[in-house]
Amino acid sequence: MYLKFFFSLYIISFLFLFLMSVLCFIVSFFVIKMDLVYFLEWGLFSVNSVEIVYVILLDYISLFFLSCVLFISSMVIYYSMSYMGHDINKDRFLLLVLLFIISMMLMILSPNMVSILLGWDGLGLVSFCLVIYYQNVKSYNAGMLTILSNRVGDICILLSIAWLLNFSSWNLYFYLDYMKMDSYVNLISFLIILSAMTKSAQIPFSAWLPAAMAAPTPVSALVHSSTLVTAGVYLIVRFGGLMNSYMLKILLILSCLTMFMSGLGANYEYDLKKIIALSTLSQLGLMMSILSIGFSLLGYFHLLTHAFFKALLFLCAGVMIHSLKDNQDIRFMGSNKFMPLIFSSFLVSNLSLCGFPFLSGFYSKDLILEVLSMFNINILIYFLFYFSVGLTVSYSFRLMWFMNFVNKNFFSLINLHGEDWTMMKSIWGLMFFSVFSGSVLSWTLFVNLNFIYLSLNMMLMVSFVILGGILLGMFISFNFLNYSKMMWVFMKSYFMNYMWFMSFLSVYLMNYQILIFSKYIKKVLDFGWLEYLIVVNIFNNLNYYLKLFEKVQMNFLKSFIIMFIFFIYLTYVFMILI
Template sequence: MFFFMLGLLFIYLDILYFIEYMFFFLNSCLFIYVILIDWMSLMFISFVFLISSMILLYSMEYMNFDFNKFRFLILMNLFIMFMMFLIISPNLISILLGWDGLGMVSFCLVIFYQNKKSFSSGFVTVILNRMGDLFIIISLIWMLNFGSWNFIFLNYFFNLNYMFFIVLMVMLASLTKSAQIPFSSWLPLAMAAPTPVSSLVHSSTLVTAGIYLMIRFNEIFMNFYFLNFLIIISCLTMFMSGLNAIFEFDLKKIIAFSTLSQMSFMFLILCLGKIEMCFFYLLMHALFKSMMFLSSGILILNMNNNQDIRKMGGLINYLPFCSLIFVFTMMSLCGFPFFCSFYSKDLIFEYFFMVNLNLIFYFFFLFSFFFTFFYSIRVIYYLLLMNFSMFNFLMIIKFESKFLILSMIFISFIMIFFGSFFMWLMFYKFDLILLELKFKLLTVLILMFSIWFFFELNNFLFSFNYFFSMFKIFFFSFMWNLLFLKVNFFLNNFLFFSFFMLKLVENGWIEYNLNMGILLFLKKLMIFNQKIFLNNYKIYMLIFFVLFMMIFMFNLM
């Protein structure tokens, strides 16, 4: 609450603090930590603290029977701390500290359940995130040309050609962290982590770090021609993630694909130049996405850790409160009127039709909206409205603890009622949007069409022939074969190369010869030194003294 009220004060007074704290200095080398405090960082910190506190309260009950729950809590607090480093940093060195820390702790949390599937998922996650760290390091080295790593000062250097490389590296780093094409395959694999971790990662920390970095770099980024390429990437990722969510049966992976789609949505509006609108939707998305994971976690816990939506059904009769919250989060995801995301998503949707773009972009945009409505209705139908399954009847536990409920009530209240409040605070200057009635009603028409289309195809989906079902499994469910591309080509070749280097360097002839060669060289050097010291040291010193005196007398003459 303190950070939130401070952020409101900063919005009202339009102030910004740039703080430098010097730890020590050695001649001209200064060790300084830089902090940027403005309304954007304060509002984001307040949302991160709100969501993470509710998730930690939720974890007290959810991870109560786990043997490693204290390790889990320590890792979660480290996760939040590294995100704080990233939020308040206008300096690429301190951003790298938070960026690397997020990648390291996310790997530890993905492999928290120690099995083969978790380890392979964590390995893909850490390798792809390490690529993003590499891009940040390259931009860090390139910024040595300017004499400072404070990128907030670089908007005065727009005319310099080598700013191009910094913007390119930062954009690639943001694409890896926010899992856009072609770096998308790690996001559904990260669902191997516990549900509270997924809620924190997908709402306000790891995945949003990329889009937050792009928001910080927006003044530099808008002056280069990367915008068209980023619009293409974001539209393709929206289309691909929505299509995968339709064919997916794992509940957490469906929510992960929805996160991927919404991240692409934020990148799209960022490319159109609406920074405040993108940040507003980032905050609203953090609210309803955290609630979506928390409510689905209770549903999964009551189904004896089963995540297959085909084995669920009729859960609204067993778990009415969690089912109601889950329906509210899905309605917020769709931009249903008067929920929190309606005030941001509908505004973005209308603004998109005011922009002069190619017809193909509108095609991908509208189809992505249709897919969002379609998989939301599909998940609600499978979980809550479908008939009971035998698995459901046997495995239901009817477990809604007070900690689990209490952690959800507060964010649910903000998610349902505070969307208009935030919009009135952040958008005190509105853009004029003039659209025809058919465009204003287009979201409602797409929603109605998706409901009709789902119930028309509901029985037909189970009667596909064998060829289409194989095509569905090996193409749509594996993210257009991006996962096979990463694992088979990139990761396997990387592992083969590392094994080759292990044999060559660690256990091979290089290590043996280099080691023995250095050892022999040092041994001969020590023997030579010992001979000089024991036998001829005085003679050599006398010769050196005579030569020194001769040179000195020669200079005097």
């Protein structure tokens, strides 16, 4: 009976989210064709002259993104019906995922900073609950790192709300055009950039993103494709018009370094989920950097196409981990010819991540690189861009090599029944969009025909970078297969694997000294002067008075007669004195 109720709950959630995504997709086409923007105000209550309203902004940006989020969420919930079917807390898992989706919807649909904070804080809180879903020390540490890093962004949003009290409204969308050069708005835009960097895990807040892999794989697919980490990118897409050039230059440098660092780290990582997490970090750096140059629509386009193939990549990884005895080390996965459908889907998502021609990732990444070649930009940023794209191809090729083309390295006790049909339906739905979403969205979003004129060397630069990335991936793969010590041991083991020591700095630099100081305070106060002055003193006094009352109660009648006689005597003396 319980299982029937559980499956019906998952099916109802899947159908509702899927139908809502289809509805949003149809409405978004109507809105972009008619060039419409809807502001819906819902009056909650009013106190004297202050009216509290909830504002919903419906344009093609919010509707396309909402449709993408709802579709991926529906596929993830349908996938989880089989993946989490034997879990003891599967009903709690479903409720947390639905809360996560509702928080993202609140954040997408509102231009009001207060209601954005409602969704923003909800994302951070529910993500903590999902990261610590498997209750152990490692998950708890990862969850604390996740929520404490995201709290920095929440504080920045709160400060921007406080600073917006100088204006007439919390709807920051109203100030995009005519208050761009105001000093107050510059401060608010700086706070928005800082909060977006924390949620999208840019340097120096990058350490929490691979740590959040402690969550179940369906949650990782949802978080890393369209919900938590994309919230910062979406915020910059919305309010990028407020930013001045100096802030955007700093954001450009940090996002390019993030893209470069995560690409290097993924080439030296063995954990399958962490490799995919670092690839997410690389793509987030790509989105933030193209947004900081000023091409917000292009960054938004890559945000949508990236969501589909990254969710597909995580769902395929979840099936492989499930089938190979819950093992996440790519060195023990070997050939996947026993799961041809999963292997094909994984290959499609990986090629789309590389920007293989005519898959969805190609339409956005190739356009980004060509626009970058047209833009007047620093040679360092240009090098970091192209080299990071080559690193993307490198770790993708390395991943495919280890998992699909080497000899069978997995354990003998495994479950090769991984192609569950419930999971496969979700994977096929996402694979369809990983192939076709790039072309459909490019024809829809870019209605004006713009020609890109580049020299032959510039046009072939992308091909050269892809070939160089394949060669680099082959070198790294063969190097690890032969267990050669040609690479720098220290760099390989520590500097690359620990994300330029950011995983240490995020924990020990910010928390370790505070913990040491707290230990000292506890030793001096709680176990020192406070204990002597308060606890011991009160205990001694109470002990004395309790013994006194105990003596009074031991001789009950005699004591009360003496007290009565003493009271009569005092009364007599008082009357004489008067």
